[in-house]
Amino acid sequence: MNGDGDHELGHVACVRCSKPARLQCPKCLELKLPRVNASFCSQECFKESWSSHKLVHTSLSHKETGELNGVQDPHAAALAQGWMYCLRKGQSRSPQLPTFDWTGPLRAYPISPRRLVPDQIPRPDWASTGRPHQEISSEWQNSVEIKSPAQIAKLRETCRVGREILDLAARAIKPGVTTDEIDRIVHEATIAAGGYPSPLNYHFFPKSCCTSVNEIICHGIPDARPLEDGDIVNVDVTVYLNGCHGDLNETFFVGKVDKASENLVRSTYECLEKAIALVKPGVRYREVGEVISRHASLNGLSVVKSYCGHGIGELFHCAPNIPHYARNKAVGVMKAGQVFTIEPMINAGIWKDRMWPDGWTAVTADGKRSAQFEHTLLVTETGVEVLTARLPTSPDVFPWLTR
Structure with missing residues (x-):
């Protein structure tokens, strides 16, 4: 299930470990940013994620609409929802498009928060x-x-x-x-x-x-x-x-x-x-x-x-x-x-x-x-x-x- 600002916080996954999140970054609350990519299961996960998470506060705000000159821009629209770019084999997120000498026309786009799996579903380790x-x-x-x-x-x-x-x-x-x-x-x-x-x-x-x-x-x-x-x-x-x-x-x-x-x-x-x-x-x-x-x-x-x-x-x-x-x-x-x-x-x-x-x-x-x-x-x-x-x-x- 996709998390967004309209979901209860308990239904949002922790940014770092993907466990159910009960805490939210106080700065994100102050800026009224989306709960996704701002929620944590514990103070420990919050501290471990701080170096990358704090970048969100300077790049996203609740006023962003994702529209540029009246045209919907998928990058901006996704960022406005709290989606971020993936780094470090999935272990990190960034609100900034990574620098890379792209080999072809494609570029990375922001990704949505991790989807949740019901507890009753058997799963691998x-x-x-x-x-x-x-x-x-x-x-x-x-x-x-x-x-x-x-x-x-x-x-x-x-x-x-x-x-x-x-x-x-x-x-x-x-x-x-x-x-x-x-x-x-x-x-x-x-x-x-x-x-x-x-x-x-x-x-x-x-x-x-x-x-x-x-x-x-x-x-x-x-x-x-x-x-x-x-x-x-x-x-x-x-x-x-x-x-x-x-x-x-x-x-x-x-x-x-x-x-x-x-x-x-x-x-x-x-x-x-x-x-x-x-x-x-x-x-x-x-x-x-x-x-x-x-x-x-x-x-x-x-x-x-x-x-x-x-x-x-x-x-x-x-x-x-x-x-x-x-x-x-x-x-x-x-x-x-x-x-x-x-x-x-x-x-x-x-x-x-x-x-x-x-x-x-x-x-x-x-x-x-x-x-x-x-x-x-x-x-x-x-x-x-x-x-x-x-x-x-x-x-x-x-x-x-x-x-």
């Missing part, structure tokens, strides 16, 4: 601490788990719910919709299904899904920027339900896109399809990167090397790692009962990436566009089951599937 301690210390970081039939049954259900939630997000995408609104849809749908949005507070990630627009490769943070006609946007959804995670993403067109963007998105989709067709017992993990790179190169595109597919189940990320590029050094072969993701990130220009000041948003080094598709896959005795496969009810958003 990082929901409260920001650190996935169980995941980090697990034996499955160094060996690949063979899932039991009971685990697989739970994963099927979780992945189906994840697919339904991504489909809801896809239906909302159009010019003028903010990525924050997409995040709200994903968050509320996940809660309604009894699940926890896995990205939320994972290593302090501030939102419930990732939205990566245009030159953003992955881990884009949903914010106040309205989508524009001609954009492409990847929505990455992971749901924690039944004690396990289901992970998938797709890249969507916003309005009418140019031919180059259509080729990029379609070729990326094909890269994943060709990789999935390879999956069966006995295949080496390294071969996935070979088939993806071959198809990307034939279409004049490049493959990102900094991020890879991963094992998944009761842990969000674990062994095996699945590189998407050619001549990688991944060790091991696929076996029945393994579950992992394949999620190629394909760039229109060079493969290299840069990181925005928020510590999460990875963008192309040359500012050209990037696309991605992802599925969670089960290796079967005879091949592969796509646990996050499109459903008969999935929206017809990809022209090459309906022609």
Whole structure:
């Protein structure tokens, strides 16, 4: 649930730790600033946040309307609501746009306060601490788990719910919709299904899904920027339900896109399809990167090397790692009962990436566009089951599937 100045203070999350907040900065009260980003659960959190929080008092006031020369400015409008720019991998906020040599047309926008999760929803350990301690210390970081039939049954259900939630997000995408609104849809749908949005507070990630627009490769943070006609946007959804995670993403067109963007998105989709067709017992993990790179190169595109597919189940990320590029050094072969993701990130220009000041948003080094598709896959005795496969009810958003 989004907090704003009209909510009771007890329904607003602490700026620092995201626990229910009962205290508010006295200076913010004096200036009549919004309660969001000014509320704290304890004096200790208030003191720890003071160095960054005090900047709010000099940059925001209750008189700000978000209109510049009669035109609504998304940055100013968001700041006026108490939204702020994300820094330090989600652990800090600032009312000032960070200084950065942006590689393309996109800029960071303010983000809304953290959405709350009802107490009755089962959650992973990082929901409260920001650190996935169980995941980090697990034996499955160094060996690949063979899932039991009971685990697989739970994963099927979780992945189906994840697919339904991504489909809801896809239906909302159009010019003028903010990525924050997409995040709200994903968050509320996940809660309604009894699940926890896995990205939320994972290593302090501030939102419930990732939205990566245009030159953003992955881990884009949903914010106040309205989508524009001609954009492409990847929505990455992971749901924690039944004690396990289901992970998938797709890249969507916003309005009418140019031919180059259509080729990029379609070729990326094909890269994943060709990789999935390879999956069966006995295949080496390294071969996935070979088939993806071959198809990307034939279409004049490049493959990102900094991020890879991963094992998944009761842990969000674990062994095996699945590189998407050619001549990688991944060790091991696929076996029945393994579950992992394949999620190629394909760039229109060079493969290299840069990181925005928020510590999460990875963008192309040359500012050209990037696309991605992802599925969670089960290796079967005879091949592969796509646990996050499109459903008969999935929206017809990809022209090459309906022609």
